[in-house]
Amino acid sequence: MSELPEPRFLDDRLAHWARTKPDAEAMDYLDRNWTWAQWNDRVRRLAGALKERGVGRGDVVSFLDMNHPACVELTFAAASLGAANAIINFRLAADELDYVINDSGAKLLVVGAEFKPVIDKIADKLSHVDQIITVSPEGDDEYEAMLDSATPVERGDDVDPEDVAIIMYSSGTTGRPKGVELTQSNLIAHIVNNHDGFTFDEGDKSMVSMPLFHVGGSSYVQFGIHDGVPSVMTREVDGGALAGAILKGANRTFLVPAVLAKVLEAGEDAVKLFAALKTFGYGASPMPLPLLRQALEAWPDTDFIQVYGLTEVCGVISRLMPEDHRNERPERLQSAGRLTNNAEVRVVDPDTLEEVPTNQQGELWFRTKQLMKGYHNKPEATAEAITEDGWFRTGDIGRVDEDGYIFVEDRLKDMIISGGENIYSIEVERVLAEHDAVVDVAVIGVPDDKWGEVVKAVVVTESEVSEKDLIAFARERLAGYKCPKSVDIVDELPRNPTGKVLKKELRKPHWEGRDRATV
Known part of the structure; x- marks a missing residue:
């Protein structure tokens, strides 16, 4: 759908659609919705509010809530100032939360109203946070008041595409989470490299239901924005919310396999409703073959795309495309598909660090512009994960067959x-x-x-x-x-x-x- 030049900054496409189709729908959330012009104005106001509160290039802000468009707005607004949004997993326990927020160095925290009591209990431990803003699903909150009183500002002249835009926390070898630093150029490369799998047509709507603290949420939401189609965001991944999004016209999505299982268990009406999906991307955990075969039979007209990836590469690094799901090579359903565009893969003996022959097992290494800048405040961990010539050591054991299909078969990392x-x-x-x-x-x-x-x-x-x-x-x-x-x-x-x-x-x-x- 998109024939525009590749964006250079993360908010380029948002600004473009605000100019070219200002009154078209951009985002639907619960009982609220915004046009492209309105949504872009919110981002610009939020950037102004952050700037007024001392947020600038190299700083970090943080978001803690279930899915909410404010999280995406905060990513865009912070990025336009050269700052990063540390998106926190709302499922973490209190002592995990204070570690992650402190490690990020966030100066400002936007927190959902239902999680505010937890933050209040640990507020004295948050050594860097000097302002906490409450947001609610309904919109009658401190966050909206902050936007209303703010003066809009445009992207700063000193902002660079290599500035970190998102920090996502992934478990690490020390037993404490590591902050994965994803730059604007990383995130844009992910959109461009995987666009042919997640392309939207005029009239489509994107269902954004994966948690935004996960790359499956924050990276996926960018595809709809890139193509200028409306996003229907659900607060949670539950049957009622997903059904509601489909009834609003959402027809392409990315979810984890467990959701498919729940839909199939829900009965004939649920299966019929989900038949409205033109594309069902899935990943983030393995799909049991019996479940996949059941899904392919239940939804013969739906394009299934399996993805394999890691937070460190913004999400997707290989894809099993729709044609591979329904061809005469069923053994490929056990694979993670083939490498995404503009990326390289090596299979390396983890002991000798020598590349192994086709179809032999070794550690999967990838090189791509999607690769993170590094682990936040952890240069040693970064050096262990990324070689001097730019290869990312995944810790996953797998092989690549003669046709380039990647099979992920075990993990070095536990x-x-x-x-x-x-x-x-x-x-x-x-x-x-x-x-x-x-x-x-x-x-x-x-x-x-x-x-x-x-x-x-x-x-x-x-x-x-x-x-x-x-x-x-x-x-x-x-x-x-x-x-x-x-x-x-x-x-x-x-x-x-x-x-x-x-x-x-x-x-x-x-x-x-x-x-x-x-x-």
Whole structure:
């Protein structure tokens, strides 16, 4: 649809549509909607409000709420000043929130009204935040008052496309989240490189339902803006909200596979309603093959696009396109598709760092303009992840076949992906190890037909404690999706001669006979 020159700055297309079709619908949210001119004016006013509050190039602001257009506005407005929006996962527990907000260095925090009580409890720990603005779904709030009183400002002359625009927190090897710095040029490269998979036609509407703290939300929303079609944003990913968006005309979307499972379980009426979708992009967690085959049968006229990616590359790095879902090569349904445009892939032996032959397993490395600037305030972690010649070491084990299809088959990093959420085992282990009864712990991912995989803890204890008690202990200290769904209490953990826990042995009885890439 888009034949305009590639944007140079993140807000270029928003400004373009405000000029060329000011009265056309841009954003629909609950009972509110805005035209392109209105939405652009809100962004310019927000930029003015941020500037008045001392936000400038190199600074960070932060957003904490469920999905809300204000988050996208904050990204645009901050970027136009050369600042970054640190988008915080609203599912985090209080002690995780203060760590992330402090690590980001955010000067100003926009927080949803329902999360304000949590922020109030930790406000004295937020060492950099000097102003907290409350936002609500209805719009009768401090955020709207701030916009109303602000003087609009345009993008600053000193702003550079290589300025960081978004910081997203992804679990890290230390057990604490790492801030992934995505620049304006990173995000634009992601839009351009993947545009042929997420193209909109005149009359289309984009359903934005993935959480905006996830690249599946904040990167996906940019596709509709790029093509100048309306976005219908839902506050949550639930059946009623998704159905409502479709009834408003939304016909293209990106979601996690677990949503498909829920729709198919909901019955004939739900399946019929979702048939209105022209494109269903899915990713962020593996799609069980039986579920995918059921979906292909249920929606024969829908184009399915599977994506594989990482926060560090703004989201998508490979895609299994619609034609691959319905061709005569069913084995390709087990792949992550082929490399996106303007990117390179290598498969490297993680020990020798030598490239391996076609169809042999190794660590997947990618080189692309979508690659993050680095991990926020963590130069050593950045140097470990990105080679001197610009290759990103994913920590994922996979192979590339003779036709260029990428198969992701295991992980070097001990990451669990459950329902599209990345969970780092060491983060859960760190919490469980604090329980008085626990003397040793290992956390693994085990297969689950709905979520792809879920968290399981294997613990050694020195006193009486139940599985229920340990799960409850974790729930008090971690976001719900990170908590173990089951706990095995054992006499000892399997270890190699050097003392390293053999998690492969713990996983084996759960994954045996299953293809890890497809469950």
